[in-house]
Amino acid sequence: MTTIRAVRIALAALFFILSALFIFLKVSESSDAGTSVEHQAIAIAYKAQLIPSAIAVCIGAVLFWLIITIFYGRIYCATVCPVGTLIDVCSHLRRFVRPRVARHYRFKRRSRIPIHILVIYSLCLLGSIAVVPALIEPWNILRNIIVAFHPGAAATSAISFGLGATAGIIAGLLSLLLIAAYAAFSGRDFCNYVCPVGTALSLAGTNTAYRVEIDPDRCISCMRCEDVCPASCVKVVSRYVDDRRCVRCFRCIDVCPNDAIRYQRARNRAATPMLRRVKRAGSK
16 A cells, blocks of 8 residues: 555544544533543544534635645545545445446546536525535535434434434434445545535646646556546546546555556656657758
8 A cells, every 4th residue: 555545544534533523522412521632633623624614614724625625636535524534435345236246437527417516505505405415515414424323413403404303313324325325336426426515626626736647658558547446537548537526545546556647746748759750851
């Protein structure tokens, strides 16, 4: 495993655990539980989340992630987003879906659907319509899942929507089931086609300074990077990586046998001259 991917996985696990712990303590109303160090760590994880920071009018955190995305791409989706980490875990279930037949990811074209969902999500926020954000926003999805295993909190959460505790538990379990199934069959498609945060960050990261690039002179077209890309954004034939949809999981870098795909600042160009101008006789 490459160092950059190992660091990414460690950060993702840390933020997921702290975020889940924060939500659990919040819904349990246990402000006196744990040590002060634990509470500080949990608070840091909470403030690192984009949507909670935006709701709390923490402009600094929002600007921080926008700047990070502009320079380095969707690092937020790779390390901080709790649902992104949950999807990465569930995507490993693919090996059990059809164990005798290899299931590989393949490049997919961009779609206008994410933009439409982002517009609907934004209108719901402006109109104080909580149902849509509660179902598709990552922080709320994790909260729904955790609340499903806490009956008292499930009742409190469901009452806000005019429902009973049973409905709240069912909604949370259904969210977990849908995320697991989506991840097992489609990898990170939820992040690129449904999640409004992912769509917003993809717009900010249209032309990032650092990006995943395929070296055309080193690539041997083994297809391993395209096979393992959960965002379906690698197209080996064209030596192309869709930077807007790349969630910086770095699986492609980890599996490349010839060091042909890298996370770097400069863009690759073929060093081997493919076409040369033929000189005419007598010309210099």
